[in-house]
Amino acid sequence: MSQDSLLGVSINFDTSHTVFPTIIAVILGILFVAILVTRGKTMLAAVGNGPWWPVGIDHMRFFGTIAGTVVYFLAMPAVGDLFPNTGLGFYLCSIPYLFGMSVLYLHERGRKQLLIAGLNAIIAPSLVWYILSELFNISLP
Amino acid sequence: MTGLFKTLATAAGLAAMVATPILASASELPGNVRMVIGSKSTGGDTYQNSAIIAEALSKKLDINVKVDAVGASEAFKALERDSRGTTIMIFHDQSYLAHLYGVRGYDDIFENFKVGPTVAINPGNAYLVAKNSPLQSMEDVIAAAAAGQRVRVAIQAGGVSEIGFSALKNAVKIQHPGAEENIVPVNTGSQADKNQLLFDGQADVINGSVQANEQFTQLPEDDQKAMRFIWLTAREETIAQANPEGMGDTTRDELLAFTTPNVSVTMDGEKDFTFDKEFFLLFNKDMDPEQIATIDKALTEIFAAGEIQETQKASFFIPNFKPSAEATEYLKAKREDYRHIIDAIATN
Amino acid sequence: MDLISILTPLFFTLVAVGTVIGIIFGAIPGMTATMAVAVCLPLTYSLGLENGLALLLGLYVGGISGGLVPAILLNIPGTPSSITTTLDGYPMTMAGEGENALKIGIISSVIGGLISLAALYLFAPALADFAIKFSYIEKFLIIFFALTVMAALSSSLLVGIFSGVLGIFISLIGAYDISRGGNGELRLVPEFLEYYLESGFSLLPVLIGLFGLATILIEAENGMPEGQGLSGVKIAKGKPFRLSVFKGQIINLIRSSGIGTFVGILPGVGGSAASILAYSQEKNFSRHPERFGKGEPAGVIASESANNGLTGGALVPLLSLGIPGDSTTAILIGAFTLQGIQVGPLFIGNNPVTWDAMIIAMLAANLVMFLVMIFAIRHIAKVVSVPKNILFPIILMMCVVGAYTINYGVMFDVWTLLIFGLFGYLAHKIGLEIAPFIIGFILGPSAEIYFVKSLESFGTLSIFFTKSWIAVLLWVLIALSIGFSIMVSRKTKKMR
Numbered sequence: 001m002s003q004d005s006l007l008g009v010s011i012n013f014d015t016s017h018t019v020f021p022t023i024i025a026v027i028l029g030i031l032f033v034a035i036l037v038t039r040g041k042t043m044l045a046a047v048g049n050g051p052w053w054p055v056g057i058d059h060m061r062f063f064g065t066i067a068g069t070v071v072y073f074l075a076m077p078a079v080g081d082l083f084p085n086t087g088l089g090f091y092l093c094s095i096p097y098l099f100g101m102s103v104l105y106l107h108e109r110g111r112k113q114l115l116i117a118g119l120n121a122i123i124a125p126s127l128v129w130y131i132l133s134e135l136f137n138i139s140l141p
Numbered sequence: 142m143t144g145l146f147k148t149l150a151t152a153a154g155l156a157a158m159v160a161t162p163i164l165a166s167a168s169e170l171p172g173n174v175r176m177v178i179g180s181k182s183t184g185g186d187t188y189q190n191s192a193i194i195a196e197a198l199s200k201k202l203d204i205n206v207k208v209d210a211v212g213a214s215e216a217f218k219a220l221e222r223d224s225r226g227t228t229i230m231i232f233h234d235q236s237y238l239a240h241l242y243g244v245r246g247y248d249d250i251f252e253n254f255k256v257g258p259t260v261a262i263n264p265g266n267a268y269l270v271a272k273n274s275p276l277q278s279m280e281d282v283i284a285a286a287a288a289g290q291r292v293r294v295a296i297q298a299g300g301v302s303e304i305g306f307s308a309l310k311n312a313v314k315i316q317h318p319g320a321e322e323n324i325v326p327v328n329t330g331s332q333a334d335k336n337q338l339l340f341d342g343q344a345d346v347i348n349g350s351v352q353a354n355e356q357f358t359q360l361p362e363d364d365q366k367a368m369r370f371i372w373l374t375a376r377e378e379t380i381a382q383a384n385p386e387g388m389g390d391t392t393r394d395e396l397l398a399f400t401t402p403n404v405s406v407t408m409d410g411e412k413d414f415t416f417d418k419e420f421f422l423l424f425n426k427d428m429d430p431e432q433i434a435t436i437d438k439a440l441t442e443i444f445a446a447g448e449i450q451e452t453q454k455a456s457f458f459i460p461n462f463k464p465s466a467e468a469t470e471y472l473k474a475k476r477e478d479y480r481h482i483i484d485a486i487a488t489n
Numbered sequence: 490m491d492l493i494s495i496l497t498p499l500f501f502t503l504v505a506v507g508t509v510i511g512i513i514f515g516a517i518p519g520m521t522a523t524m525a526v527a528v529c530l531p532l533t534y535s536l537g538l539e540n541g542l543a544l545l546l547g548l549y550v551g552g553i554s555g556g557l558v559p560a561i562l563l564n565i566p567g568t569p570s571s572i573t574t575t576l577d578g579y580p581m582t583m584a585g586e587g588e589n590a591l592k593i594g595i596i597s598s599v600i601g602g603l604i605s606l607a608a609l610y611l612f613a614p615a616l617a618d619f620a621i622k623f624s625y626i627e628k629f630l631i632i633f634f635a636l637t638v639m640a641a642l643s644s645s646l647l648v649g650i651f652s653g654v655l656g657i658f659i660s661l662i663g664a665y666d667i668s669r670g671g672n673g674e675l676r677l678v679p680e681f682l683e684y685y686l687e688s689g690f691s692l693l694p695v696l697i698g699l700f701g702l703a704t705i706l707i708e709a710e711n712g713m714p715e716g717q718g719l720s721g722v723k724i725a726k727g728k729p730f731r732l733s734v735f736k737g738q739i740i741n742l743i744r745s746s747g748i749g750t751f752v753g754i755l756p757g758v759g760g761s762a763a764s765i766l767a768y769s770q771e772k773n774f775s776r777h778p779e780r781f782g783k784g785e786p787a788g789v790i791a792s793e794s795a796n797n798g799l800t801g802g803a804l805v806p807l808l809s810l811g812i813p814g815d816s817t818t819a820i821l822i823g824a825f826t827l828q829g830i831q832v833g834p835l836f837i838g839n840n841p842v843t844w845d846a847m848i849i850a851m852l853a854a855n856l857v858m859f860l861v862m863i864f865a866i867r868h869i870a871k872v873v874s875v876p877k878n879i880l881f882p883i884i885l886m887m888c889v890v891g892a893y894t895i896n897y898g899v900m901f902d903v904w905t906l907l908i909f910g911l912f913g914y915l916a917h918k919i920g921l922e923i924a925p926f927i928i929g930f931i932l933g934p935s936a937e938i939y940f941v942k943s944l945e946s947f948g949t950l951s952i953f954f955t956k957s958w959i960a961v962l963l964w965v966l967i968a969l970s971i972g973f974s975i976m977v978s979r980k981t982k983k984m985r
Contacts, residue, residue: 007949007950008948009944009948009950010948011941011944011945011948013328013672013945016665016671016672016941016945017664017672017674017675017676019941019944020936020937020940020941021661021676021677024654024657024661024933025658027654028651028654028655028658031647031650032651034647035647035648035651053918057710057711058709058710058711058712058713061709061710061712061713062706062709064709065705065706066706069702069885069907070907072889073889073900073903073907076889077900084171084175084223084225084227084228085174085175085207085227085228086173090889090893094886097882098882098883101878101881101885102878102879103878105709105877105878105881105882106878107713107715113878117878117879120879120882120883121882124882124886128887128890132890132894136529137205137207137531138528138894139207139893139894140890140894140898141893141903175898181668181896182819183527183530183820183823184813184819184820184821184822184823184826185823186826189823189826192827209897209898210897211896211897211898211899212688212896214687214688215688215899218684219898244667245674245675246664246673297667298667298670298672299667299672299673300667327946328672328945330666330667330668330669330670330671330938331668331670331757332812333757333806333810333812334670334757336621336810336812337621337624340621341624343624352826352831353811354833355831355833356811356831356833356834356836357833359834360834360835364834365618365621366618366621366810366834388831389831389833389835390835455829456826456827456829457829
């Protein structure tokens with residue numbers, strides 16, 4: 001690697017994609033070791049003293065959000081594929097998703113709250129879909 | 142999983158509601174067509190060209206054609222996934238040149254897709270030097286290399302920007318065997334970076350375009366930014382079709398001074414090398430041939446009407462319509478020419 | 490055509506409409522100024538050059554400015570250039586000062602916009618000539634300078650820098666981009682993900698994942714308590730707004746606007762670097778650096794005047810070199826090519842009327858932006874009183890829209906949103922710092938290109954010190970910046 005001087009470096013274009021990632025990986029490694037050395041003990045102590053995740057969190061809302069979002073993301077392109085280039089995949093999937101999430105996050109699920117959640121779930125995606133997909137002709141799933 | 146959603150949605154009767162009017166007969170195109178392009182830029186020539194074609198097709202076929210600048214790799218993926226004619230693509234010579242150069246992610250377009258009609262040429266591919274450069278012409282460049290002087294050429298690797306460079310290297314190899322190693326690439330990215338390398342004196346020659354660099358050629362010599370054209374790769378007859386005003390303050394006749402035969406970069410010792418950046422459509426391999434015929438027919442009528450040519454020329458594009466079958470043969474032959482050059486300079 | 494015949498009521502209406510639409514785009518998490526300009530670009534074809542530009546410049550100014558709203562009220566930067574606005578803007582909202590923070594942000598925005606506009610109008614060609622003195626080497630050093638900010642933004646120096654370097658590392662995933670000068674080879678990509686990660690992770694989905702989705706996940710974990718944290722804030726609680734917050738901020742305003750303008754002028758450095766640099770410089774120069782990140786108005790001022798300073802700056806290389814200064818002006822260039830107008834070093838001289846019309850459009854856009862936002866503030870600020878069960882699902886949906894549309898329809902970008910939402914949640918749990926991470930992620934690819942290309946051209950590391958006086962000056966600034974950060978970090982440690 002070294003040329004005439006100590007600081008000389010020659011880089012071959014064909015392998016130049018590895019130069020910077022290697023440097024960054026090395027720095028990252030050094031920093032990681034430094035963190036372990038300076039804080040290893042506190043970190044170990046923190047791990048040793050439970051309670052372990054996910055104890056003490058709102059399981060229904062947390063995992064519900066993740067699961068709902070995954071289903072939403074899977075459903076969008078699938079439904080969208082039935083009506084290509086219309087953005088309907090987004091529109092048709094957003095309504096149940098929004099309603100589901102709204103209800104999930106509610107604390108008291110009275111008739112009034114459900115009605116508001118339902119209205120919101122219909123109005124918001126309709127507006128977004130109409131403005132973006134129909135007026136501005138933006139591609140949606 | 143995805144099957145489940147399809148069933149659900151279909152069961153809900155939604156499909157019946159919306160999908161039916163889409164496909165009335167086999168030869169008809171869907172009502173909503175997505176035209177993906179091989180460029181991520183909405184300010185570039187690919188987008189501009191595609192917008193012109195998309196609008197003409199929308200009007201002609203009374204459908205909605207929408208251009209999405211997703212970039213080459215996403216565009217190829219989108220096209221591969223969809224054989225219903227709802228996704229079509231526009232790209233240029235980069236699509237097969239990158240494959241010839243062995244760029245990762247580019248496969249043989251003639252094998253993986255159906256090559257559709259060509260629509261236009263961007264005749265602007267150019268090579269420039271600093272205005273105060275001792276190199277006055279391509280002859281000087283070749284002579285300098287023959288005399289053992291390193292000539293650094295700023296290009297973007299693996300495609301349209303590199304093909305002129307490869308041709309130059311090949312020409313030097315033919316005329317002065319061994320001297321071609323004095324033609325060295327400086328691999329860089331955008332036009333801004335190429336210009337900057339010239340301003341910094343880190344490149345002797347840069348790849349550029351008539352559109353992007355013409356104003357720099359009008360600057361006085363003492364300006365650090367001043368440049369000079371030394372070569373346009375387009376065919377003489379391509380530039381000859383441009384509007385007589387040319388581009389900016391450079392007329393068509395002035396541009397013609399930089400094309401073959403006034404500037405000669407030989408391809409095989411006899412013929413001069415030329416390169417026209419051509420835009421063409423690409424289709425999914427399994428797309429219905431009748432749909433392709435519909436597009437061919439529509440474009441034939443659009444070009445016969447003659448209006449689109451004016452729009453193209455106003456933006457410094459040269460109209461160049463060839464229907465699918467003709468375009469495929471033509472582009473295949475074009476590829477073979479360039480394959481020959483790239484192979485020639487690779488085997489030393 | 491002369492200027493007067495161009496300045497029709499339609500011209501100003503288009504500026505105003507553009508500005509308002511831009512503000513809305515900027516204010517919705519996930520939608521950006523760039524997107525607003527891209528969406529409206531096709532409309533300009535029929536409007537003609539000057540009227541088209543009036544609309545687009547309005548969108549540009551409005552879009553950049555609107556980004557401060559969700560940054561301050563929801564801790565979600567509406568555009569990448571308002572990341573640093575969240576750092577002090579959101580703590581102010583939490584303390585009931587949301588409306589004041591918005592006003593401070595808006596006033597700073599308009600001042601930044603006007604200062605940069607003046608610079609554009611008076612010095613564009615000279616600034617462009619100065620900008621081309623910055624080669625790969627100086628650009629790398631500017632980025633390195635911006636990266637030193639990671640230290641200033643971290644609560645723990647070591648963890649902060651680790652987070653930042655991790656951000657750089659993750660930004661390098663994918664192909665070494667050919668269009669920026671790389672060789673197109675993949676790195677850091679596991680084989681089974683090659684199909685998806687060819688172009689790596691996109692910035693916008695990463696950003697809204699880290700700030701938007703992650704925040705919602707943390708709230709969900711806590712069971713979405715109403716009345717605390719996000720959206721539980723009483724707006725009326727804060728002190729009434731007084732212009733006196735700006736007392737002693739004149740230098741900050743000028744410096745930050747100047748940094749914004751300057752970063753905009755340098756093509757390839759990236760707009761987000763502007764507010765990051767300005768914020769950290771203000772923190773370094775401040776007499777109370779320990780207040781930053783806890784609701785210091787000076788932080789909002791620095792960030793917002795810098796990102797609007799960008800608007801004028803980014804137009805300098807566009808109009809005097811034909812080269813866009815940031816992602817939005819890269820789309821703006823399409824408005825010229827669509828009309829068959831060349832932009833390059835002769836543009837201003839050849840098209841004096843268009844040039845004047847653009848300056849007037851920018852001026853008008855800044856004023857409209859100011860008036861619209863300052864009057865709408867009361868209503869905008871009510872966003873935080875919308876119940877979470879309504880607000881959060883809408884934010885989630887808009888994040889999806891933003892992620893999907895940023896690259897004109899790539900589904901993987903939507904998954905990126907989820908991946909980085911989970912990553913942000915995890916980072917929060919294990920104590921990684923998000924601000925340095927995202928800065929590393931934003932600046933990583935440019936740092937790589939300029940570093941590797943410098944070495945490719947010159948073959949020696951010493952070139953970074955010997956290239957030019959600009960390089961030497963930048964090293965002095967870098968050294969000062971690092972020195973200050975260490976000093977500040979010591980000081981705050983002692984105070985604890």
